[in-house]
Amino acid sequence: MTERSGSESGPAHKTLEIGIALLIGVFGLVVIFGSLKAGINWGAEGPRAGFFPFYIGVAIVGASAINLWSARRDGDGRLFAEWGQLRQVMSVVVPTAIYVGAMPFIGLYVASMVFIAWFMRWLGGYRWLTTIAVAVGMPVLTYLVFERWFLVPLPKGPFEEWLGL
Amino acid sequence: MEELANLFHGFAVALQPYNIMLMIIGITLGVIIGVLPGLGGANGVAILLPLTFSMPPTSAIIMLSCIYWGALFGGAITSILFNIPGEPWSVATTFDGYPMAQQGRPGEALTAAFTSSFVGALFAVIMITLVAPLVAGFALRFGPAEKFAVYFLAFCSFVGLSKEPPFKTIAAMMMGFALAAVGLDSITGQLRLTFGVTELLNGFDFLIAVIGLFGIGEILLTMEEGLAFRGGTATINLRVVLQTWRELPAYWMTSLRSCLIGCWMGVTPAGATPASFMSYGIAKRLARRGNNFGKGEIEGVIAPETAAHAAGTSALLPMLSLGVPGSPTAAVLLGGLLIWGLQPGPMLFVEQKEFVWGLIASMYLGNLAGLLVVLTCVPIFAAILRVPFGIIAPLILVLCAIGAYSVHNSTFDVMLMLVFGVLGYLLKKCNYPLAPLVLAIVLGDKAEEAFRQSLLGSQGSLGVFFSNGLVSTIMALGLVALFWSAIQEGYSRLRTAMA
Amino acid sequence: MKPFILNVALAAIAMSCANGTASRAAWEPARPVEFIVPAGTGGGADQMARTIQGIVTKHNLMKQPLVVINKAGGAGGEGFLDVKTSSGNPHKIIITLSNLFTTPLATGIPFNWKDLTPVAMLALDEFVLWVNAEKPYSSVKDYVDAVKKAPSGSFKMGGTGSKQEDQIITVGIEKAIDTKFTYIPYKGGGEVAVQLVGNHVDSTVNNPIEAVAQWRGGKLRPLCVFDAQPMAYDEPIADGKAWKDIPTCKSQGLAMEYLMLRGIFMAPKATKDQVEYYVELFKKVRATPEWQEFMKSGAFNTTFLTGADYAKWVEAEEKRHQGLMKEAGFLSGN
Numbered sequence: 001m002t003e004r005s006g007s008e009s010g011p012a013h014k015t016l017e018i019g020i021a022l023l024i025g026v027f028g029l030v031v032i033f034g035s036l037k038a039g040i041n042w043g044a045e046g047p048r049a050g051f052f053p054f055y056i057g058v059a060i061v062g063a064s065a066i067n068l069w070s071a072r073r074d075g076d077g078r079l080f081a082e083w084g085q086l087r088q089v090m091s092v093v094v095p096t097a098i099y100v101g102a103m104p105f106i107g108l109y110v111a112s113m114v115f116i117a118w119f120m121r122w123l124g125g126y127r128w129l130t131t132i133a134v135a136v137g138m139p140v141l142t143y144l145v146f147e148r149w150f151l152v153p154l155p156k157g158p159f160e161e162w163l164g165l
Numbered sequence: 166m167e168e169l170a171n172l173f174h175g176f177a178v179a180l181q182p183y184n185i186m187l188m189i190i191g192i193t194l195g196v197i198i199g200v201l202p203g204l205g206g207a208n209g210v211a212i213l214l215p216l217t218f219s220m221p222p223t224s225a226i227i228m229l230s231c232i233y234w235g236a237l238f239g240g241a242i243t244s245i246l247f248n249i250p251g252e253p254w255s256v257a258t259t260f261d262g263y264p265m266a267q268q269g270r271p272g273e274a275l276t277a278a279f280t281s282s283f284v285g286a287l288f289a290v291i292m293i294t295l296v297a298p299l300v301a302g303f304a305l306r307f308g309p310a311e312k313f314a315v316y317f318l319a320f321c322s323f324v325g326l327s328k329e330p331p332f333k334t335i336a337a338m339m340m341g342f343a344l345a346a347v348g349l350d351s352i353t354g355q356l357r358l359t360f361g362v363t364e365l366l367n368g369f370d371f372l373i374a375v376i377g378l379f380g381i382g383e384i385l386l387t388m389e390e391g392l393a394f395r396g397g398t399a400t401i402n403l404r405v406v407l408q409t410w411r412e413l414p415a416y417w418m419t420s421l422r423s424c425l426i427g428c429w430m431g432v433t434p435a436g437a438t439p440a441s442f443m444s445y446g447i448a449k450r451l452a453r454r455g456n457n458f459g460k461g462e463i464e465g466v467i468a469p470e471t472a473a474h475a476a477g478t479s480a481l482l483p484m485l486s487l488g489v490p491g492s493p494t495a496a497v498l499l500g501g502l503l504i505w506g507l508q509p510g511p512m513l514f515v516e517q518k519e520f521v522w523g524l525i526a527s528m529y530l531g532n533l534a535g536l537l538v539v540l541t542c543v544p545i546f547a548a549i550l551r552v553p554f555g556i557i558a559p560l561i562l563v564l565c566a567i568g569a570y571s572v573h574n575s576t577f578d579v580m581l582m583l584v585f586g587v588l589g590y591l592l593k594k595c596n597y598p599l600a601p602l603v604l605a606i607v608l609g610d611k612a613e614e615a616f617r618q619s620l621l622g623s624q625g626s627l628g629v630f631f632s633n634g635l636v637s638t639i640m641a642l643g644l645v646a647l648f649w650s651a652i653q654e655g656y657s658r659l660r661t662a663m664a
Numbered sequence: 665m666k667p668f669i670l671n672v673a674l675a676a677i678a679m680s681c682a683n684g685t686a687s688r689a690a691w692e693p694a695r696p697v698e699f700i701v702p703a704g705t706g707g708g709a710d711q712m713a714r715t716i717q718g719i720v721t722k723h724n725l726m727k728q729p730l731v732v733i734n735k736a737g738g739a740g741g742e743g744f745l746d747v748k749t750s751s752g753n754p755h756k757i758i759i760t761l762s763n764l765f766t767t768p769l770a771t772g773i774p775f776n777w778k779d780l781t782p783v784a785m786l787a788l789d790e791f792v793l794w795v796n797a798e799k800p801y802s803s804v805k806d807y808v809d810a811v812k813k814a815p816s817g818s819f820k821m822g823g824t825g826s827k828q829e830d831q832i833i834t835v836g837i838e839k840a841i842d843t844k845f846t847y848i849p850y851k852g853g854g855e856v857a858v859q860l861v862g863n864h865v866d867s868t869v870n871n872p873i874e875a876v877a878q879w880r881g882g883k884l885r886p887l888c889v890f891d892a893q894p895m896a897y898d899e900p901i902a903d904g905k906a907w908k909d910i911p912t913c914k915s916q917g918l919a920m921e922y923l924m925l926r927g928i929f930m931a932p933k934a935t936k937d938q939v940e941y942y943v944e945l946f947k948k949v950r951a952t953p954e955w956q957e958f959m960k961s962g963a964f965n966t967t968f969l970t971g972a973d974y975a976k977w978v979e980a981e982e983k984r985h986q987g988l989m990k991e992a993g994f995l996s997g998n
Contacts, residue, residue, distance in 0.1 A: 207705055208705070211705045211710075211714065211732070211734075212732075214714050214718070215714055215717040215718035215721050215732075216718075216721070218718030218719070218721065218722050218954075219718075219722050304858075305858065305861055305862040306862060307862070308859065308862060308864030309848070309864065348737065348738065349737075349738050349739050349771070350826075351825070351826060351849060351851065352826055352849055353826055353827075354739065354770050354771070354825065354826030354827035354828065354831075354849075354994070355770075355771070355826075355996075356738060356771050356772075356773075359738075363741075363742070363745055366737035366738030366741050366742045366745075366773075367736075367737030367738070367742060368737070483858075487854075487858050487861070488854045488857065488858065488874075488877050488878070489854050489855050489858045490852075490854065493705065496704075496705060496852070497705050499854065500705070500707075500710060500711040500714065503711055503873060503961065503962075504711060504714065504715050504718065504958065506957055506958075506961055508876055508877040508880065508961070509877055510876075510877020510878055510880065510881050511877065511878070511880075511881030511882075511883065512877060512880045512881050513877070573735070573737065573742075574733055574735065614851075618848050618849070618850070621820075621846055621847075621848045622820055622846065622848055622864070622865075624817065624818075624846065
């Protein structure tokens with residue numbers, strides 16, 4: 001897991017800065033748009049629902065415009081991260097996204113088992129025995145603590161239905 | 166002196182073996198609840214409330230309030246070890262606690278956090294014992310305008326601290342405010358910024374944002390560096406507790422200040438979360454090594470933890486004497502009182518002496534028991550950092566997912582958590598400060614609500630924020646805090662000009 | 665802790681075996697039943713739900729656990745939509761308050777009570793007009809005179825939530841005595857009562873349970889109850905006065921009546937057997953001394969309705985809310 005790819009290339013820090021500033025700016029525009037729908041004026045009894053969000057939206061757009069401007073001037077050619085590093089990050093983000101996305105359908109327990117097993121086996125390089133012990137043990141313990149002990153139901157799927165839990 | 170006699174009677178009640186057993190069970194459950202993100206104190210107490218139904222009220226409240234102390238202690242553990250606050254009020258603890266753990270000093274950070282928690286709680290309980298009726302009367306003076314002033318002060322004492330570019334700070338903070346505004350507007354009863362999406366009816370919960378931004382974001386940063394969690398070399402024996410204790414008395418000033426801030430915020434009742442942020446902000450300004458805050462300064466752990474615990478404890482006072490909960494957990498405890506047929510309010514202290522003083526005595530004993538339990542576990546907690554990253558990382562991710570889910574029982578929130586995680590990673594890499602964003606999510610809607618309630622009452626006149634001595638003083642303090650650095654600079658310039 | 669988990673696990677196994685043999689008669693839950701509360705933890709509905717959970721656990725009224733879940737988002741809209749979309753799931757029930765009507769009307773959330781299956785009305789929550797005890801008015805007449813004398817809108821009425829029951833009552837009073845209040849919404853009933861004690865508002869329409877402690881403490885004074893007849897509880901509370909001694913508002917010349925539903929609904933498409941099971945369950949709950957104690961502490965109106973009577977009551981109440989909210993201008997899109 002500690003191996004580094006030899007390449008020293010990657011996306012420029014500047015590009016990312018500009019991207020983030022734009023993203024935040026767009027978010028600000030969405031907020032402004034939503035506030036307009038809620039009503040932004042100062043009614044007889046103080047501000048209406050959209051009053052504060054509107055000016056917050058304006059401040060977001062303003063601040064990110066300035067950030068955008070300073071990001072464009074920034075020319076030291078730093079890298080945001082190396083491609084190899086980003087690959088490492090994505091190797092967590094992508095499976096987590098699949099895990100989270102699958103949860104409403106197959107339930108939390110089965111998804112967690114597969115996710116933990118995948119992580120330990122492929123990223124951690126553990127033996128199957130250790131992997132399976134942790135991957136099965138943790139969701140079972142979770143089930144006992146949350147569902148049986150604290151009576152907090154967690155999302156379940158067809159497998160739990162079949163088991164009658 | 167009648168109070169003292171009552172208190173000793175209370176000790177006798179609390180020290181019955183049955184009650185001591187409940188106390189220890191409560192503390193242990195509370196620590197577990199505090200550690201599991203999402204299953205916070207309020208949820209935990211609510212879940213266990215029906216279990217206490219068949220106990221005598223005094224025993225039940227002893228157990229439930231011990232769960233509360235346990236959760237207050239437990240919230241600090243994950244903050245320090247993994248940068249994941251289990252409770253909103255332990256967010257400020259991550260700022261210096263997590264760096265300390267990374268430098269191989271998790272035991273020191275945990276000991277400082279637990280001890281400060283205890284000091285804060287003890288201070289608050291002593292205050293409750295001695296001046297309960299006086300303080301309760303003070304809380305009555307807090308209308309919407311006064312509450313807004315308190316939020317304003319909490320906010321001002323925290324902002325203007327970050328070293329990041331100012332416009333990035335503003336952008337981050339405003340994003341927090343915008344996220345806090347999503348959902349139902351409590352003043353007009355109107356939905357806003359939901360764009361017809363059912364999942365957004367809830368708005369953006371603070372805990373989900375924090376679990377994502379701090380917890381998941383940190384794991385992604387660690388992956389990028391290709392490193393394991395640092396801190397594996399931590400000393401894991403109990404000697405660290407004694408070593409840390411030898412250091413702590415040097416920070417008595419910070420502790421005392423944080424106790425006062427905490428008690429005040431708990432009674433008003435603004436709650437533990439703003440108290441912890443405010444106390445951290447003020448400590449950073451006033452501490453000699455203030456510039457080192459955020460890099461693993463022990464004082465940066467002491468300040469928020471002391472204040473949070475003092476506030477959490479003193480929040481029970483307005484609950485008992487007025488029936489106004491000072492925190493979500495206190496709200497649930499209040500429900501418990503009503504279920505057991507006890508009516509909180511001015512008469513409770515007169516009519517239910519045994520209950521009230523039993524509870525107060527259990528605060529002393531419960532916190533002491535809690536401190537002993539968690540301190541003996543410090544080596545165990547610190548040892549968690551020795552678990553290899555390949556095992557602990559997926560487990561943390563799964564726990565984060567469970568936490569995010571159980572806040573509102575919604576899988577949408579789990580997805581949101583991941584989005585916040587990626588966002589947290591990107592923002593941190595691009596030098597946007599996350600703390601103002603989080604603070605704005607916590608305080609944003611409450612501050613807006615109080616502001617608009619005040620204007621409703623004053624029929625639109627802003628003068629309400631300076632309409633009496635109390636509110637004007639708090640507002641003025643807020644302004645001083647906001648322009649502190651400018652004032653400091655002006656003062657030093659003045660001095661050089663005079664010389 | 666270990667033995668505890670083990671015990672629970674064993675109990676669970678034993679329980680599921682027992683279920684296997686017992687499932688011949690009428691319908692019974694096969695899994696834990698989710699009890700949705702469309703409001704936050706600590707509020708009136710939450711208290712009632714958790715009391716019921718406690719009673720069910722203590723008296724062993726159900727073989728499966730009853731699990732209380734709060735879904736408060738969007739003034740409870742989240743909880744209603746959750747039950748609405750769980751069509752045919754008999755393991756989900758919901759306790760309602762007036763937001764059953766007000767939330768869809770005020771926010772335009774696509775939901776109507778007819779989407780759910782009505783089970784039973786457990787009780788009705790009373791509303792009382794309260795003023796600070798330091799104030800000179802001791803009767804509704806004094807109060808109304810004072811309100812009318814003050815400049816329009818300078819009298820502050822505190823209440824819980826916006827465009828919900830408290831504000832509807834406020835609008836009703838405004839119409840009845842032809843005046844104007846400034847309504848200030850707060851998060852919870854206890855906070856409202858304390859704001860009244862602190863003189864930050866001039867009057868409130870708190871539920872009995874929210875303000876009773878302050879009444880006993882001599883800080884607040886009840887003027888009248890918004891019900892057709894006085895409350896039934898004659899145990900003295902303060903100054904030798906009981907809930908029963910509070911006159912109805914109507915009898916004092918303030919023509920406004922309002923009661924809040926505390927009722928149970930199920931997910932859509934529930935069978936008759938399933939509804940019957942829950943009706944029986946709540947009948948057993950109502951018979952316990954704990955429930956009666958709880959009713960007394962909150963001075964509830966203990967009307968119990970099921971089946972068609974219940975549906976008819978809800979229907980009439982919905983019409984009334986529609987009318988009241990339309991007049992007040994609270995409907996969404998206004």
